[in-house]
Amino acid sequence: MLSLQEISDRMEIQDLMVRYSHAVDTRQWGLLDEVFTADAYIDYSAMGGSAGDLGATKEFLAAMLPNFLAFQHLISNSSISVDGDTATGRTLCHNPMIVADAEGKQSLMLCGLWYLDTFVRVDGQWRIQRREEEKGYMFVAPSA
Template identity: 80%
Template sequence: MLSLQEISDRMEIEDLMVRYSHAVDTRQWDLLDEVFTADAHIDYTAMGGPAGDLASTKKFLETVMPNFAAFQHLISNSSIRVDGDTATARTMCHNPMLVDGADGSRHLMLCGLWYLDTFARVDGTWKIRQRVEEKSYMFVAPDATPGGATS
């Protein structure tokens, strides 16, 4: 049976992962300072991005995300293990993104991945110390513009 502290820790960690999704989906890069530790390592290489510290990750997101007309991070099925002031989790993410082609076409890119996270409680608050993406799939659908193949 889980203790009240373990239940609270799990809920706080789940909320932290939602705050990450919200920060990215609303393009509020500075909110990531509240999500990650100052010394965080973030590895997006499995899905074609870089690996680096928080500052370089924020710069990458700020540069690349305007290339997508719309996107959402849908997270679920978290397997969280808490051990005192540290924790780990494996969380499923479905990330649909709209990509505009140079010819005016619009394509739906579907990304499926897992976040492999390590957390630390810092001054009483949970933060992500390390995030590594593990790829499941990436699929780009045909033209999704009105009148296109998938309208």
């Protein structure tokens, strides 16, 4: 049976992952400072993205995401293991993105991946210390 503390920790970690999704989907890069540790390592390379520290990740997102007309991060099926002030998690992410070619013809890119996370409690707040993406699929559906 889960203790009240572990239930609370899991809920706080799930909220942290939702805040990540909202920060990215609303392009509020500064909010990522409240999601990741200052020394975080973020590896998006499995899906063709960057790998590096938080500053490099924010620069990558700010440069790359304007190429998409719309996108969402839909997360679910989190498996979280808490051990005191550290935790690990594996969370499903479905990431649909609308892209347009030079003529304005739109296509839907569907990305399915898993976030593999290491979390730490910093000053009483959970933060992501390490995030790696594991590729599930990437598919571009051309417009009619």
